[in-house]
Amino acid sequence: MDPIREPILRVESLTKSYDGFLAVNDVSFDVAPGELKALIGPNGAGKSTCFNMLMGQLKPTRGTVTFDGRAITGLKPRQIWRLGVGRTFQITGTYQSMSVIENVQMALISHHRRIFSVAPYAWKLYRDEAMEFLATVGMEAQADRPCSILAYGDLKRLELAIALTHRPRLLLMDEPTAGMAPSARIELMQLTADIVREQGVSVLFTEHDMDVVFAHAHHIMVLNRGQLIADGDAAAVRANPQVQEVYLGGGTLFKEADHA
Template sequence: MSEILRVETLKKSYDGFLAVNGVSFSVAKGELKALIGPNGAGKSTCFNMLMGQLKPTEGEVFFEGERITGHKPRDIWRRGVGRTFQITGTYQSMTVIENVQMALMSHHRKIFSFGSRAWKLYREEAFEFLETVSMQDQADRPCSILAYGDLKRLELAIALCHRPRLLLMDEPTAGMAPSARVELMQLVADIVRDQGVSVLFTEHDMDVVFAHSHHIMVLNRGELIADGDATAVRNNPQVQEVYLGGGTLFKEESHA
């Protein structure tokens, strides 16, 4: 598979402290790749540099072969990179489908088309995105009464409205019940398979990571210490030391 994202020796320094130290990796087209590590490892800092919220101290980021290092987040988004966040950011006063319509209005550059006809715009298209995340039956419910897991699904639908070719997902299952975590990540895996979207995600739930990722990267103290498939990462001595003080990370038979 050809790469969609390439990161070269990325660094971020704060008053001499290296939050990210020389990280290099790539994400292939149609790949579901996890970036894991303990708290403070540098995962969110890395994500913020990829999306333009932070400017790297050193290093380069390329999307589809074009340099995007230091570009503004909106410019990167317009190029085809989407992102979801740990904390959902939906409009609670609107219905589910209205939130998706708002995202579509932004995508189609109609965000200022407010008025009596505004909420008729892109309703059919919005409904299709809700079908993708299995929320079509909740289209007209207010977001304020949704369960947290459903808010996460809605956030995914909103992110997909821009039809990203690469989606960055920061802790997509944080705060969700175990069964809802599995359902959401299976949904993401299905989207990767069916639509060819590439996904790079951070996650603390190792069951989710090992069950769904094509490849896994491990950050520790700002440095990349492992990058490979589930078996290679599970058996990596450095990874075992970071997570369990030298124990076995997971039993082989516990994960597909």
């Protein structure tokens, strides 16, 4: 019998209230080691608010967040990052004046705590290591290109490489395919799924593209008006009456094709 694996992330009764309005209301869930889990819901459902509490950008009104057995509720984002939680954002935040590899080198310099001592020769540091991360996301051939001329899909790949530089055990990805062409969306999430499988990283991501979600997520959670209304595999979520009502007013949710 396989040993029981404790969740890498445990969220209990997470709540965020603004002057009586419950943006997130009593949300509880787990993310298992090596799991690729989606958090979906209509606009305004509370997904980004939930993410911001997990990463420390927002303080919960009540509830707890536990990462790898340690309570992280109330810690600052940098403290949570140091513990092994990474994040990508809906809008990319790379340094446009730098090259692709320089962006990754800067992330490595921060990871190695040398940010205040290397300014004159930063371009020399961690170049080989940076190339390894670029190879992971298929960007090594563009290492010396300026970020300002990259296609948006390549910027998203670069952001993923940057997020991996401190070798997180959990990666939070907020709308990772937003603004990308349909084919590029599938490619990015396939890349993410490969990283989950090969490196054992756990990923929690929000997403509006249902093809992306059902093609790649191991489990899917649905948030609506701040409340979690479903949490299960693709078949269970697709058949859930509340989810059907939220998305299509009671119609058939998503196509029935197998997205293995």
